[in-house]
Structures are given as structure tokens and as C-alpha cells.
């Protein structure tokens with residue numbers, strides 16, 4: 223019930239701006255329903271008129287009085303009603319498609335805009351596929367339900383009410399006969415739906431698992447090939463696939479049975495109506511022609527009456543899926559936005575220093591990762607963070623850029639707490655090169671000028687030269703216009719990182735955060751990265767997470783982290799002289815170099 227309420231609120235929020243269109247569709251629906259329920263009356267009248275004509279014509283006494291005019295008149299009326307009805311339905315389906323298209327579009331845009339305001343925490347704690355499915359299956363379900371379901375719901379309810387009114391007006395006895403089977407029909411329908419739903423849910427779960435498996439196998443293809451596990455991979459796939467097939471089949475058996483069952487019930491009902499109608503014709507006090515007309519009317523009503531019941535029950539699953547979709551999209555929409563203080567302070571340029579002051583932090587309230595660390599960096603200095611995996615190096619970077627907020631202490635730029643700063647101003651002054659550099663689809667040029675779209679070609683070349691990647695780009699057939707998704711231009715991790723470095727140089731940040739790439743870098747590229755890093759770091763305030771210690775020998779300060787604590791601090795020579803953790807790390811690495 224809660225889901226229903228929330229879902230209704232969600233749809234109202236998007237549909238309220240189409241009030242006029244919806245009102246128009248409702249009026250058309252009512253007109254079309256009226257025409258639909260009136261048509262059997264004209265059909266009945268036509269039959270009555272035809273029967274009267276035949277009766278008169280067969281009797282020699284009344285032979286000359288027989289006229290087909292009434293019959294033709296009734297037929298014409300019926301034809302007009304059908305025509306009007308068809309036009310009304312066509313127009314309303316056009317309006318509905320338009321409203322559905324625009325409102326699901328608005329949902330998609332809203333969802334995407336919301337994602338751009340979300341915290342990094344959200345992306346860290348949700349799988350990509352999970353976020354993506356809001357845009358795909360959830361929005362698809364909503365689109366289908368709105369396009370086919372929501373207005374059909376209204377038109378079917380209107381149709382049902384209309385038919386009931388007309389039936390009771392024509393003949394209360396036959397009306398009761400027609401509706402008598404309703405409770406048992408609804409019970410059967412709900413029983414079948416519940417059964418089908420169980421398997422539809424199972425099918426969705428199995429499809430989700432299959433997709434997850436395929437995703438995992440594609441990502442891990444390298445490991446599978448290296449270890450010769452292709453056969454195992456296919457066998458597991460077949461198992462998952464078979465489970466999907468079984469669940470789909472059973473679900474289809476139940477949901478596929480629903481329609482024929484409803485049709486069957488409708489036919490039985492029609493037969494009962496014919497039986498009672500004929501009884502009335504033979505034993506009642508109305509003329510045979512009138513009774514025949516009445517039977518024709520009710521035969522059609524009993525079929526029409528079952529149509530909304532069948533459609534409403536078969537729509538149940540579709541509407542349920544749309545409600546689930548609405549809930550899942552709403553979950554994203556109510557997620558907290560990234561906090562940006564009102565009237566936050568803007569910084570022009572870093573003037574003196576950046577400070578982490580007794581910083582405590584944990585991603586979860588019950589597990590602290592950083593236990594009170596303090597680091598001071600003067601303008602223009604390079605600080606290197608080293609330490610074993612999981613010691614908290616990336617976490618420090620996350621706090622500098624305010625991806626997360628500290629739980630104790632503070633991070634300050636020129637004495638101003640980052641929580642008091644305008645977040646865009648802060649990020650404008652911080653440039654980050656991540657370990658796994660991301661290239662967006664487009665050309666190399668697009669990727670380099672990403673953060674500064676108005677950069678001139680000269681500025682772009684200078685940045686690329688500084689990043690030591692200009693010559694490589696020029697050696698490509700299309701140079702800076704090479705598409706990054708081209709099969710012939712698959713970039714290595716190192717090359718991607720150099721392009722990211724060029725992208726960052728172009729934005730000329732005050733503080734540079736560099737997470738050195740660790741894997742898949744050949745020695746030539748490594749040397750180039752080293753040179754690029756030296757270039758980019760020169761004269762800039764920078765934090766570098768270093769995995770190869772020889773890249774940070776010139777650092778002004780090396781901070782050694784272990785289990786979220788600073789265990790050593792100083793420059794390379796001081797730390798070597800201390801002969802502690804750093805010295806051991808350095809000597810070990812040198813053995814392998």
C-alpha cells in the first residue's frame with residue numbers, strides 16, 4: 223500500500239504538467255466509452271427492426287406495410303458510432319504517446335541530473351549495473367505501463383461502469399445474469415496472477431544473475447583465458463541460462479493460461495445470457511422481435527463486460543513492475559545531494575599552504591580508517607604518500623577534494639576549512655590524475671580539452687608536450703583527431719595516464735593530486751610518465767601517491783602511512799637515515815629494479 227501511495231505521488235509529480243492533455247484524453251475516453259456501450263443498443267434495435275420487417279413481410283395481410291427504413295436507420299447509426307469511436311480512440315492514443323514520451327524523458331533527464339549532484343559515496347557504494355538499470359529496465363517498465371496501462375486502466379473502469387449502467391437500464395434480470403459470475407472470475411484471475419508473479423519475479427532474479435555472470439566473465443576474460451577455464455565458464459553459463467529458461471517457461475504457463483481462461487469464462491457467460499434471454503423471449507410478455515433484439519444486446523454486453531476484467535487483470539503485472547520502477551527511481555531522487563554551503567568561500571589562488579589537521583575519518587561510522595593524521599604542505603611543495611595497500615593513501619586524497627567529509631579535525635586551504643568553501647571553487651583549483659585513467663568517447667582532442675573546452679590548439683599542444691605525449695599523438699594517423707574508441711588506437715594504461723596528465727595540466731590547477739599507475743606500464747612508458755610527472759609537478763603544490771619509490775626521490779616531504787597512522791615523515795635522505803619502514807621498503811624495491 224505504501225508502495226502504491228509513493229508510486230501515485232511519483233506519477234502525479236510528472237504528469238501534473240500535462241493536465242490539459244490528460245483532461246482531453248479523459249473526455250475522449252468517456253465519449254468513446256459512451257459510443258462503445260451504446261453500439262449494442264443500435265445493433266439490438268437493428269435486429270428488432272429487421273425481425274419486425276420479416277414478420278410483416280411474411281404475413282400476407284401486412285405484406286404491403288413492410289418497410290426497411292427503420293432497419294437501415296439503425297444500421298447507419300451503428301456505423302457512425304463505430305467510426306466516431308475509432309477516431310476518438312486514435313486521437314487519444316496519439317495524445318497518450320506524446321504525454322508518455324515527454325514524461326519518461328523528463329524522468330530520464332531528472333535522474334541523470336540527479337546523478338551529477340550525488341556524492342562520491344553513492345557511486346562507491348552502488349554497482350554500476352545497479353545504477354544503470356534505473357535508466358534501462360525501470361524506465362522501460364514505467365514507459366510500458368504508462369503507454370499501455372495507465373490510461374487503459376481508466377478507460378476500462380469507465381467502460382465497466384458504462385456497461386453496468388446500460389445493462390441495468392435495458393433489463394435488470396439479464397444484467398444480474400451477466401454480472402453473477404464476476405466474483406468467481408476475479409478470484410480465478412488473482413489466483414493465476416499470483417502464481418505467475420512468483421515465477422516472473424524468479425525469472426527477473428535469474429536474468430539479473432545471468433547478466434551479472436556474463437559481466438563478470440567478460441571483465442575477467444583475461445584470467446579465464448590465462449588459466450584455460452573456458453569450458454568451466456561455458457558450463458556455468460549453461461546452468462544459469464537453463465534456470466532462466468525454466469523460470470520463464472513456468473511464468474509463461476501461468477500468465478499464458480490467464481487469457482484463454484478469461485475468454486472461456488466470457489463464452490460460458492454469453493451462453494448463459496443466451497439461454498436466459500431465449501427463456502424470456504418464449505415466456506415473457508415482450509414481443510419476440512423485441513426479445514430477440516434484447517438477446518443480441520446482451521450477448522454483446524456480456525462480451526464487452528469481460529473485456530475490462532480480462533485487461534485489468536492482465537495489466538496487474540505491468541502496473542506492479544511500473545510501481546517497483548517508480549520506487550527504485552525515487553530512491554535515487556531522495557538520496558542526499560553533495561553538500562555545497564550557501565555563500566561558500568571562493569578561493570582565487572592558493573597563497574600559503576594546505577593542511578590536514580588531526581584528521582579522523584571512516585567510510586562507516588563504526589570503522590575508523592584515518593586515526594588523527596596531520597600533514598602540512600607549503601605552496602609549491604610536493605608531498606608523496608607511501609605505505610602498504612589499505613593504509614589510507616587514497617582516503618587522504620578523497621578528503622582533500624572533499625569527496626568525503628572528515629569525521630574529526632579539518633582540511634584547510636590557506637586556513638579555510640574545505641567545508642566552508644564553495645565546492646565548485648574548491649574543485650576548480652584541484653586537479654586529479656587517477657590511477658585508472660578514464661578516456662571518454664570522442665577524439666584525443668576532446669579528451670585533453672575536457673576540463674577547458676575553450677583552450678586553443680597551442681595551449682593543448684603545450685599541455686601534451688609537458689605531459690610527454692605530444693609526439694606519440696602526432697605519430698598516429700589522425701593525430702589529435704584520433705578517435706579513442708577506434709580499434710586501431712587502443713591505448714595502454716600508461717598512455718591513458720599521460721593523456722589524463724595533459725588534461726589536468728591544461729586546467730592549470732593550484733593543487734595537483736596524482737595517483738601513480740601501478741600496472742601494465744612498460745619501462746619506456748614508465749620513464750615517460752616519470753618525465754611527465756616531473757614536468758607537471760615542478761612549481762606546483764602536489765600530492766602524489768607513489769607506488770614506485772624512485773619516482774618520489776625529489777619529493778619535499780614523504781609521508782609514510784600505515785593502518786591509518788603516520789609512522790614516518792621527512793625527505794628521502796632523512797627517511798633513509800632513520801632506517802625504518804621507508805628505508806626497508808626502498809631497499810626491497812631497489813633489489814627488484
Ligand SMILES: Nc1ncnc2c1ncn2[C@@H]1O[C@H](COP(=O)(O)OP(=O)(O)OP(=O)(O)O)[C@@H](O)[C@H]1O
Nearest residue numbers: 346585586591609610611612613614615616617618
Ligand atoms: N568506499 C569505501 N567504503 C568503505 N571502505 C573503504 C572505501 N574505500 C576504501 N575503504 C577502506 O579504507 C581503507 C583504506 O583504503 P585506501 O584505498 O585509502 O588505501 P590505499 O592506501 O590507497 O590502498 P592502495 O595502495 O591499495 O590503493 C581500506 O581498508 C579499505 O578497505
